[in-house]
Amino acid sequence: MKLLLNIKKEKDDLGKLVNNLANKLPIKTYIKQCIVLFIVAISFNVSAQDPYDAGKKYTLGGVSVSGNTTFNEQTIVAYSKLSEGQEVTIPGEEIGTAIKKLWGSNLFSDIEIYITKIEGNVAYLEIRLSDLPQLNEVKINGVKKGKIEGIIKENKLEKGTKVTENLKATTKNYLTTKYQKEGFYNTKVNINAVDVKDSLQIARVNMVVNIDKGKKVKIKDIIISGNEALSDKKLRKSMKKTKQINPIRILKRSKYVEKDYEEDLTKLIDAYKENGYRDARVLSDSLIVNDDKTISLQINLEEGEQYKFGDITFIGNTVYTNQQLNRVLRINKGDTYNGVLLQERIQDESPDADDIANAYQNYGYLFSKIDPVEVSADNNVIDLEIRIIEGKPAYFNNVSVVGNDKTNDHVIYRMLRTLPGQLYSKANVVRTVRELGQLGFFDAQEISPDFKNVNPNEGTIDMEYSVKETGSSQIELQGGYGGGGFIGTLGLSFNNFSIKDIFNKDAYKPIPMGDGQKLALRLQASQFFQTYSFSFSEPWLGGKRPVQFSTSLSQTKQFLYNYQTRRADKNQSFNITGISVGLARRLSVPDDYFTLSQAISFQLYDLNNYNTGLFTFGNGTSRNLSYTVGLSRDDTKIDPIYPIGGSRFGVTAKLSIPYSLFDGVDYKALSNEYDLLDKSIPADYTRAGEIDQERYKWLEFYKVSFKGEWFTQITKNLVLKPNVEFGFLGAYNNDRGVIPFERYFVGGDGMANFAMDGREVIQLRGYPNQSIQPLDRDGNTTNDGATIYNKFSLELRYPITLKASAKIYALAFMEGGSAYNSFKDYNPFNLYRSAGLGVRIFMPAFGLLGIDFGHGFDPLFGETGSHGWETHFIIGQQF
Template sequence: MRNNYTYLIITLTFLFSSFMALAQETTLDKGKKYTIEEIKVTGIKNFNEQTVIAYTQLRKGQQILIPGKELSDVINRLWKLNLFSDVSFYIIDVKDGDKVTLELNIKELPTLMDVKIKGIKPRKAEKIIQETDLKKGKKVTESFITTTKNFLINKYQKEGYLNAKANIATYPDSTGNNVNMVVNIDKGERVKVKKILFNGNEQLSDKKLRKKMKNTKRKNPLRFYKKSKYIEEDYEEDLASIIDSYKENGFRDARIIKDSVSVNDDNTININIDLEEGNRYYFGDIKFIGNSVYTDAQLSRVFGIKTGDVYNGVELKKRIQDDSKPDAQDLTNLYQNNGYLFSSINAVETAAKNDTIDFEIRVTEGKPAYFNKITVVGNDRTNDHVIFRELRTKPGNLYSKDAVVRSVRELGQLGFFDPEQISPDFKNVNPNDGTVDIEYGVVERGASQIELQGGYGGGGFIGTLGLSFNNFSIRNIFNKEAYKPLPMGDGQKLALRLQASRLFQTYSFSFSEPWLGGKQPVQFSTSLSHTIQFRFDPRTGNANKDERFLITGLSIGLAKRLSVPDDYFTLSQALSFQHYNLKNYRISFFRNISNGFSNNFAYTIALSRNNTATNPIFPTRGSEFNISAKITPPYSLFDGIDYSALNNERIALESQTPTPATQERLEEIDQQRFKWLEYYKVKFKGNWYTSLVDKLVLKTGAEMGYLGSYNSARGDSPFERFYLGGDGLGNFTLDGRENIALRGYENQSLSDQNGSTIYNKFSLELRYPITLKPSASIYALSFLEAGAGFNNFREYNPFDLKRSAGFGLRIFMPAFGLLGIDFGYGFDSDNFANDQLSPSGWQTHFIIGQQF
């Protein structure tokens, strides 16, 4: 397409040559001022004539110089609209020597009406239209067609289709100045790599060098996770990785002499790489120059490289500054975490003697820097004070990179913002004053959720419906103007939940304030719940509502963030009360009472630590653990009841032929034993996250629990037990049981019908993100799990475990929480299988609102 300015010169030249021929009555004097008598616009199809004249800013009666700047400016202005393919001025009449009639001739660019993409699947064609902006109403130029064609070819070449072709044709539409477009795409076959050949490598094997090429792989039908394809940019990156692998092994002078790509007859390619390895080098003397804040010994400990170590150029760079880890233990972070924002550290080779290289680590410390102005942008719903109380960067504090990284982590953990888009922007960095301003950019995402949860267990389908407001503002609950649609922004959590099946119903309400009083990170929480359990009638297959079991619970808790051992620790305490009420209802572990009640008053204390980063949905590093103890008062020490005699009487009565009198006495005994529950419960759960390669993350987990009693004569608590196996739905419902997920088995099938008093579980899970966008975070996973439930320590064997493996998918949408599906294979039989040698086999677990 002609350059605008070139076209302008051609147009003006044509204008000048046309003046004499088109002047009808009077000779046109060049460089003379003329008065505009009339302006006419020709060639327009979609535009109004008066609109075009108004845009030229020319008017009747205006005096202009012909030729002159005014007409040149008009032509430039019209060209910049990118709406026309030709713009020309003509003199069509001159009267009285200085009155001129102008004709503005415009050729409009055609408008795109319809697009058809051929050669690819329809669903992919939609994406192409979005990526290339081939939308209806687009002005079609030769430049746009060429750009689109080049984009398509480059796109498919990057995917390994080196012979990709694209052809774009346009033809007039029947309506107005419109055109239709046909885009023919011929991807061809993906070009695969048949051979990768190395020449000149003696110290590092072909296999090791090919392994370093993360992107460019040979054809291998057994490798499903990385397809063979050749992409030039990725190939160049792999060549750099090969050199890095030599530097990691001491070969500082290694280089690629030549590389070539040859095409085979079967549409594959061979890659030949000629190498020169050079000699292996070692680190010699290492001196620190310019350091006054830290001693040589302190820097040497952090640096970690010693005289005599094999030269490693990659590790040397990381010890100075590791760009892959914001919280790395390197020299740069050592200075920047202690105020020296303006410091710089460089490693300089000072001598190379034979195979030994001496280094100077030159440090320019600069002056300490301090945080000045701290601002946040992008928080449309969340109030500023909710954000600022989480920030570790305070005005006037000594600069610390760790404080910036930690602030980003804390904002991500809130769950109100997209953790992938939290960006600290350094502004007004002033080395002279030693100050820096920081602006945190956040992107709000939906904090409220509709919880939908489904699964099979407990005699049928269990469904959950809940409303969770995770950024609530209770202080504005009576402020009508704050309802948009609910009062939000103060970081509080309010949840209403209903869980039901044909055999039970559970209602619950909970509220938490993360900063009680607004000055310290002390979380206050409270919850209220009520459950109704109905007896299953096997004759009708329905619930018998005349036989029911009612549970009402209330809890109040406080959790305080600690400062020692570090401020990732939280100490939480809670008081809880549950009232269990039986109405014509008999349960196996509470079998002697059909009409009665039991009370559970307990104190829970827990110590937890969570330093995972940064996305709570998909942590990539760090760990989280929790150890807790739940205890009741030791009633048997002061209630004056002889539980040994009571237990002996119970055993004797149960061995007799049942009579109304004996049954009545058994109910009295159990009512005495369990009127107030007496137990202690200890649990541990830990998860560790390790980033392996690229975005692949390994989650390692371990958990265990024990339910004990103070008085063996009184017996174990009939409630608060562990039920192992399945999807883990329905936690902390019904009789206070805890459902422990172990995929590959039926729900609650790895404990007996009365539950377990001891359990342990171990898991490995590989996770890979498909997308982590605010609208939906999606990741795939594969897992190995093992666990078991036991009734007492005599049975307990930590190595006698039920094993499983499988794969699954998780989707997190802000409005609905976490959705998922798992396919697990149980290698062992469950506790209720008729054949204890047969494996559980494949089980499907559909998860909504539950995370393992």
């Protein structure tokens, strides 16, 4: 038996010898030596005494397979492309091709081909193989147990994986890089594979991965020399990711990551460019290892001279005048030269930036090209030519959406601002992505506008929006204790409902969906109350314009608490029946981010032996017929769960009919009589109830509210959210008084809990629910709610993950608010203050979950010190 060709995975001494020669010999000598080695290799593998004629063609009489392999013989022979009856040259191309194919499968560690027999012109071959070992189990040392599963998944170290040298090398490089990025610059990774005895004769190994992260390498000093124009402090501040040790800095710890350091050197030079030093450069930089195992970075700079902007000339512009482009550029002759600012004003990375490139792209010139060229730099004054190639205007040819399996096409296409035949506008593309994300039917982070079939010659493009649907229907199932008893909640909210398919049994998967309508049913009950509600909204009434129609029905029954039995008294009840109908229309002036909403609502309050401090009649009815008008503006972007920019604000006014103008009742006389009554006398208390029944038979009031919140992206991930709120409940007729309903109750998690008497509950974390009450004339707190409130808050948010499977972000907050009975007592700076931390988790399977820990800094009525800590929960479930 003679060996023809062989390849071994782990021992290639010939290859090592060639590599060593390459590193040591001149190129001509190296080539000569390679030829010699090649001849030696041939003479080693093909003996001159072989019983076959080298280079002669033979017919294969058969191909057999041997060795340590689990693969079927027919499979290996077929894959090698060697077959019985085939004519081959020995040694020759066919044998080499077979070796290459088998080797390329990455399944074998050794491959050898032998001649087993020669009979005339017939040759018999044997392919001898050794399978690559399979991974039996992996052990990872040097990291916490909770990190091991992630490392196995990230490196695909599952049982049965073929263990190659490449697998070991890539795993080692991955782990080394991973921990160096975390500041463990001296990370060492060692990987060993140990053979496992197997009764089935299958090659298996156990892999042991030893990780020695060492200690985090911290930067003791960043020493900068050669700088005069900019201070060390300013230059170090420009380095965003590379920081020297500072015990008072929390958000950005000191660690050395080589890649980040290289990026920060560029940012350091950008700081000079922003101040006119366009020729600034790093002459040298070095890393010094200190005795305390920290490092110092030394950076030697050359600043160069400061430059100014000179004449700026636009060339090639026909769409915009020089004056219009100068207004966008906003750079004047004599300004300090700023190369970074110049690039931002010409073409910023932000998709909605106010720059020249976007000005052209929003006007259809997708193929425009804008290049600033320095034409003179005499006397440190730089004259610029901004050369513009406008190209042809681009028009949308085909516009399509992919990825929507549940949502009907017309729901998406009516939101598109990029229609076939329209002039291309980058602003409209960005706005379309934003509004698709705000629908709530798709993962806002995954919406992608993709250009297809871009044709600059014809000036046409195809646009394809790729969306990924998420769970848009919710089921709320909650249970907890509040108000002295157990509260159970069952709610169904279908946010992408299709009412037209409600009688189509084939559409229930599990419910009719896809038309963008919202349907909600909710039941909440405890021993103290029961409430049922139904609401429905159609966002495009008539299907042609964004006019939202909404309606709701509700029924609430609340029982009075009996302090003797400590249970609900079913003989004392307060029933509320409500209905409302509303329309909301998107405006075009001053811009189409504004919405005008209007609604008419009616509530019937029916009291049955229900006596409280809010009103003195325990039996009777009150009716609330009101008109609500609101103006709101929302340009937040992009993800409604985690907005990173824009703002939301709204002003609403809720008005009743001014009955006292025409009902003929002398409310001044009733008010005077009421003030003279002694409520401790049963007869006077009964008469007071009759007066209140007359005053509140039809509720007369006006209510004005304002809420504004802004989102600012401080860094790539960090978002700041300020919030301002104000509310006022007033009376047309002071003699009739402010109604006991519709009042503001401040404090806690912002949930109404078990109080259903028409109150508006305002969140103020760090204090118990509805605990912040105004004081009466005697300086005592009341439980009647407030007619005025204000609230200010500042929230800092940071995302942990924004993936479709789970959106999680942490937050820190400061807020303050208070409640008042009249403007005489109103002081916007006399606030109940709090601060704390929280987490929000949104998952399609569970909805929104959250927890806040708030510390109240001010004492409530009757307390002597700060209120202390409160915990607030948000719980929901979604499918």
